[in-house]
Amino acid sequence: MPVECKEIVVGVIDNEYYTCVGLQQELFRTSPEGYKLLVVYGSTVKDLFNILEKHESKLPHPHIVLLDRVLSDESTVSDNVQALRAKDIPVLVISNSPTPVTTRQAYSAGASGVVHKQRSTEQLVSDIFDVIKGKIIYTKEFALAIKASEEYIDAxxxxxxxxxxxxxxxxxxxxxxxxxxxxxxxxxxxxxxxxxxxxxxxxxxxxxxxxxxxxxxxxxxxxxxxxxxxxxxxxxxxxxxxxxxxxxxxxx
Known part of the structure; x- marks a missing residue:
């Protein structure tokens, strides 16, 4: 079933603003026909919440947030995912270096997936729409986290x-x-x-x-x-x- 809203609001929480700018251009370029992906940037979860509150009349509730695993405020991925999920926002964690432990923590806190930042834009757009539809993204990072967890217990x-x-x-x-x-x-x-x-x-x-x-x-x-x-x-x-x-x- 297609997403009813033609305009999809994607929150991006990342340390680097220019990462968000580049991502916005790529998401716009690869948006499925009939949909427009609007990116809202925040450097931390608190920063994004402040922006959304300040522009509440103009910005609809985010359909999804792409959350960087490591932020400048030294917050944990678990706390950040839980804060976003408390506002009923689906979360897809993105990382240059997803570890088995942080991957398990992200899924346990309610994230819908953990993906590598080098994932192709086309695949990322597909992930975004899958998460909005309520699906869980099971990637190689998830499989490695489960394998490492089993080995750690076995040790x-x-x-x-x-x-x-x-x-x-x-x-x-x-x-x-x-x-x-x-x-x-x-x-x-x-x-x-x-x-x-x-x-x-x-x-x-x-x-x-x-x-x-x-x-x-x-x-x-x-x-x-x-x-x-x-x-x-x-x-x-x-x-x-x-x-x-x-x-x-x-x-x-």
Missing amino acids: KLSPREIETLALYSLGYSMNETGDRLDISAGTVKTNLGRIRQKYLKVGRDAEGFANIRRRAYEDGLITYEVFLRALKDEIYNVVDGEERVLDADHLG
Whole structure:
């Protein structure tokens, strides 16, 4: 059944205004015959709400919001999706780097889908109309999130092992990790050995600092920004006498 309203209001929440300008041009170019996609921009959820309130008499209620995963106000994707859904606005999360954890969080909070920013405009327009019709968009990102969730559960890391993995992956040495957990560096080393073995049992390589940090990133224990910093700032980092070489070939 076609959408009754010929004018489709698409809210876009993104850090970059020019991203919105380019998107508006592309959406206008690829709009289905008989429909006009009007884009309303906001840098944050609060900003978009303020704009909609200020121009309430001119702007109809958005049919959908395209929400960037990472915003300048450091809000979480869960909070942003919930705020939009509380106003009965369908949400499609867009991201340059969708992670399994944030993808699960977005769907759990009520998002209708999580798609990559490199998705073609034609496919994005199709997604927009599907979401407006009440459909859920199941993408590769969703499948990866479910797979990672199953693997994470299968690994059966203990709470202490999770804490150890998180701190060590943030770049703390074994001594520093031990200090923060009130355990010895030897116990940290033992925990890391157990973590590697548990991941290995479910088919996830965790040998070496690069791989164990990748597992921590995939399971949401560190952010994409921290993971990316490993490539930029920690190519060679000697900690506890161990030279950590972060090779891009090993990071996939």
